[in-house]
Amino acid sequence: MKNLKYLLAVAFLGQASYAFAQYEVDALRFSQTQFGGTARTLGIGGANVAVGADLSSLATNPAGLGMYQRSEFSFSPGLGLGNTESTAFGTTTTDARNSLHIGSLGAAFVNRRPDSDSNPWRSGTFALGLTRINDFNQSFRYRGNPSRGQDIFQRLSTDRRQDLDDLAYKTYLTEEDSKGIYVPSDYSLSRGKLTQEETVLTTGSQTQFDFGYGASYKDRLYIGGAIGLVSTRFSSTSTLKAIDPNTYPAGTEGAAFSSLTYRETLDTRGSGINARVGAIYRASDVLRVGASIQTPTYMQLSETYGAKMDAAYDQPIQVGGKTISSSSESIDPGAFDYALTTPFRASGGVAAIIGKHGFISGDVEYVNYSSARLSNDNSDPAVNNSYDFGPTNDDVRQLYHSTVNLRVGGELRADIFRLRAGYARYGDPYKENSFDRTQNYFTLGAGLRQNNFFIDVAGVYSTNKRFYSPYVLETDTPVVGIDGSRYTTTLTAGWTF
Helix, strand or coil, X not given: CCCHHHHHHHHHCCCCCHHHCCHHHHHHHCCCCCCCCCHHHHHCCCCCCCCCCCHHHHHCCHHHHHHCCCCEEEEEEEEEEEEEEEEECCEEEEEEEEEEEEEEEEEEEEEECCCCCCCCEEEEEEEEEEEEEEECCEEEEEEECCCCCCCHXXXXXXXXXXXXXXXXXXXXXXXXXXXXXXXXXXXXXHCCCCEEEEEEEEEEEEEEEEEEEEEEECCXXXXXXXXXXXXXXXXXXXXXXXXXXXXXXXXXXXXXXXXXXXXXXXXXXXXXXXXXXXXXXXXXXXXXXXXXXXXXXEEEEEEEEEEEEEEEEEEEEEECCEEEEEEEEEEEEEEEEEEEECCCEEEEEEEEECCCCEEEEEEEEEEEHHHCEEEECCCCCCCCCCCCCHHHHHHHHHHECEEEEEEEEEEEEECCEEEEEEEEEECCCECCCCCCCCEEEEEEEEEEECCCEEEEEEEEEEEEEEEECCCCCCCCCCCEEEEEEEEEEEEEEEEEC
């Protein structure tokens, strides 16, 4: 089995060498969801497991649907502003990526018995809605001058049987003899003198469509269940450039290299299904306790991958009796279907109700990322996928572990006005803790309630740190540190009826 240090280097790659089949990266990417929903839930840091009476309960604890008193429709558009600061080869570079999205959309339909009815089942609510549970929109770039032992030629000196190696050979950046692949002496003066830069752009999201039902027993115990249909869209484009900025006199030996550009694209689409059940118990007028569990999400995913290499030469080179000054090669886009089963999730929460003045709530969520499993998707009889996911699933077990996610928040009420604040901490899913990848979320919100109309606004500021390697070397693999931040504003407009 691969050792953990090598696995971590592989995991840092993300999309940059996707031809190396980094499906363990996908297992985490599509399992590590974020809290989302209406501006009310976002404003309290997502801590709504024991709060209820909000459309976000569909995606967290459907028992909260049983707390509705009136039917409701709401719509929540949002704007995300993302920034990254990357450090590589002693140089820091910034980038940004913004996006518009729909955070939540749905309706709850309440059937409540009159107070004169003695039936202990006081009400029932059917709800359906969309919730954005993951956001992949990010752009980062780095630029610097790697040493000879870390530059792209050092990577090309070892053939890993990837598309990068194949395209480098076809564009005459490497040659082969009885001893194997090597970088020819025509490029020797450029070794250790390159300026390398890369831009990685990712887009897409995961959206969950839920329909569920919640019921109230004596307005004391609330139970509910929901089924979720998950839609996944993820696209990534990475463009790596290496340039020799030096100018050499004509005929200088070893000065043939000018630049290379290597571009990879990945597009993943898929759908999945899960289910959740939950309960909330109102122990007193002050205290509520809630819990919910969500089954693993079973997803069927389809990806399309492509790569292209462009090379330019300062001094024309001789190939097959021809003199060329540039070369370009690409691979035909390849498609592959596979399946992913994400981890089981369990959540618990407590809410303290401060009369008519508001509430304070807190949630704890448990997720074991090492339990994610990849498999072949053979739902189409005409396609026989036989990829061996056994080693990849072993890597998932070795790389990841369980985490506890914490969310706390509160709401202050003053007549028709609402003020909210919250904080969430999502733990590092990696076993190896040399780098801290904890995600932190800080939230603020406000709202206004009228007879049949309400409007809420929330701001979520999140920070995270990730690590990325453009390629793996036998020793001294380059690692890019990326500090990311994102500010999301969500507005919810709703009507009761």
